Amino acid sequence: MYAQKRFIRLITFLFVIFLFFGLANNCGRETNITHQRLREYINTIKVINTHEHQREPAEYAGHKYNFYTLLANSYLKSDLVSAGASPLRPEIVNRGNLDKLWDRYGRYLDFSRSTSYYSHFLSGFEVLYGLDEPYFTKENVRSLSEKIAENYSNREEWYERAFEAAGFAYMFLDQYWDNFNVDIDTRYFALVFNINQLVMSTPLRSSMTKKEAPEEQNIYKLAEKEGFTIKTLDDYLAFADHLFQKFLDHNAVCLKNSLAYARSLDFKYVPYEKAKALFGRSSYSLSNEEKKALEDFMFHWVIKKSIEVALPIQIHTGYLAGNGNTLENSRPTKLNNLFLRYPKATFILFHGGYPWTGEYAALGKMFRNVYLDIVWLPQISREAAVRALDEMLDCVPYNKFFWGGDCHFIEESAGSLEFGRDVVAQVLAGRVERGLMTEEVARDVALKIFRENALEVFKLQEKLGRSF
Numbered sequence: 071m072y073a074q075k076r077f078i079r080l081i082t083f084l085f086v087i088f089l090f091f092g093l094a095n096n097c098g099r100e101t102n103i104t105h106q107r108l109r110e111y112i113n114t115i116k117v118i119n120t121h122e123h124q125r126e127p128a129e130y131a132g133h134k135y136n137f138y139t140l141l142a143n144s145y146l147k148s149d150l151v152s153a154g155a156s157p158l159r160p161e162i163v164n165r166g167n168l169d170k171l172w173d174r175y176g177r178y179l180d181f182s183r184s185t186s187y188y189s190h191f192l193s194g195f196e197v198l199y200g201l202d203e204p205y206f207t208k209e210n211v212r213s214l215s216e217k218i219a220e221n222y223s224n225r226e227e228w229y230e231r232a233f234e235a236a237g238f239a240y241m242f243l244d245q246y247w248d249n250f251n252v253d254i255d256t257r258y259f260a261l262v263f264n265i266n267q268l269v270m271s272t273p274l275r276s277s278m279t280k281k282e283a284p285e286e287q288n289i290y291k292l293a294e295k296e297g298f299t300i301k302t303l304d305d306y307l308a309f310a311d312h313l314f315q316k317f318l319d320h321n322a323v324c325l326k327n328s329l330a331y332a333r334s335l336d337f338k339y340v341p342y343e344k345a346k347a348l349f350g351r352s353s354y355s356l357s358n359e360e361k362k363a364l365e366d367f368m369f370h371w372v373i374k375k376s377i378e379v380a381l382p383i384q385i386h387t388g389y390l391a392g393n394g395n396t397l398e399n400s401r402p403t404k405l406n407n408l409f410l411r412y413p414k415a416t417f418i419l420f421h422g423g424y425p426w427t428g429e430y431a432a433l434g435k436m437f438r439n440v441y442l443d444i445v446w447l448p449q450i451s452r453e454a455a456v457r458a459l460d461e462m463l464d465c466v467p468y469n470k471f472f473w474g475g476d477c478h479f480i481e482e483s484a485g486s487l488e489f490g491r492d493v494v495a496q497v498l499a500g501r502v503e504r505g506l507m508t509e510e511v512a513r514d515v516a517l518k519i520f521r522e523n524a525l526e527v528f529k530l531q532e533k534l535g536r537s538f
């Protein structure tokens with residue numbers, strides 16, 4: 071009798087275990103199918119990429135094109151430095167041969183095999199070059215280099231092909247290295263007015279600017295060339311007005327502030343009279359605080375102007391590219407006073423504010439006029455992007471999200487898009503499976519992130535007079 075009972079218990083136990091693993095397995099399969107369906111749908115979306123730094127071939131005249139050219143212009147090169155390598159500069163690429171370069175950088179590449187910088191960079195070669203290996207090796211770098219050299223021997227044709235193959239419809243171009251250039255290739259790019267130099271180049275800092283900034287960044291030389299004389303704050307603002315008009319005439323779609331690389335995002339309100347008085351003084355007599363006050367005044371002026379001309383402002387928040395900077399300067403909540411003061415301006419916060427992703431989402435939730443662009447976040451950390459987007463969807467309406475690539479070369483942009491698609495598909499599939507949204511809404515979220523929100527918020531069709 072006792073043995074019989076034990077036997078029945080054992081059978082029941084085995085049945086429950088079987089049922090549990092059966093269901094769990096099935097559940098996993100369902101998630102995979104949903105994920106796959108969503109991923110395939112996302113692949114079909116013609117992407118409006120809200121942020122890129124694509125370089126013109128003329129800027130790389132005289133350069134060798136091989137794997138290391140692209141690496142030297144990628145985010146991954148910073149991970150090599152974090153791992154202990156010396157910085158990979160373009161001159162080194164021009165001098166070195168491929169095997170020597172591998173001997174010098176290969177082991178640091180290997181140490182970086184776990185990072186998102188590495189994987190998204192690799193992903194670009196999977197998409198555009200058919201690379202079918204999990205990691206870079208001395209051998210595949212040699213064969214990739216041959217293909218890169220061949221593609222860049224006819225860059226025009228290669229760019230057109232790669233742009234299409236990656237799935238882009240249009241890109242926003244931020245030329246932080248040539249702030250005032252309005253002459254861009256409008257087949258691929260929408261013009262962005264990067265206002266860093268306009269804010270930082272008050273006359274009182276001009277002696278520094280003149281020495282340090284390259285010719286094309288020098289606002290005073292540009293003013294002279296265009297027939298303006300700048301002696302007072304009013305003169306400066308008149309030239310700033312002229313620059314805005316010039317960018318509007320060339321169909322600029324937004325402004326960009328990446329000042330967190332150079333200073334804090336804390337922009338205090340400074341009255342006009344105070345700024346005027348500071349502007350009139352010798353630069354040597356100004357304290358750092360007074361110099362900051364002039365920049366603060368100028369950014370507030372830019373925001374007021376952005377309202378007048380209906381241009382959204384993209385702002386870098388969070389993690390700073392490269393090696394070594396002051397992270398705290400980029401904290402998104404430092405901008406809170408601006409959101410309160412200018413409810414009619416449109417602010418777009420970049421990069422998930424990483425590592426302050428929660429604060430970043432909270433600002434998008436709290437303010438009607440604060441939008442969130444996950445640009446570059448999947449490349450900084452894929453897993454952080456998954457967590458952040460899940461949280462954003464949990465608390466912020468999805469008409470407020472965008473995606474951008476943030477790269478210098480099309481290969482890395484293609485890899486970034488693959489990462490962006492992966493992150494969005496994974497988060498949405500998880501939410502569908504957890505019963506938090508239907509698959510139909512999940513598709514709508516993806517379409518809005520990769521395309522429709524940008525069309526709508528930047529009024530692209532209306533401003534550019536073309537469809538995408």
Ligand SMILES: [Zn+2]
Pocket residue numbers: 121122123244476
């Ligand atoms: Zn950028």
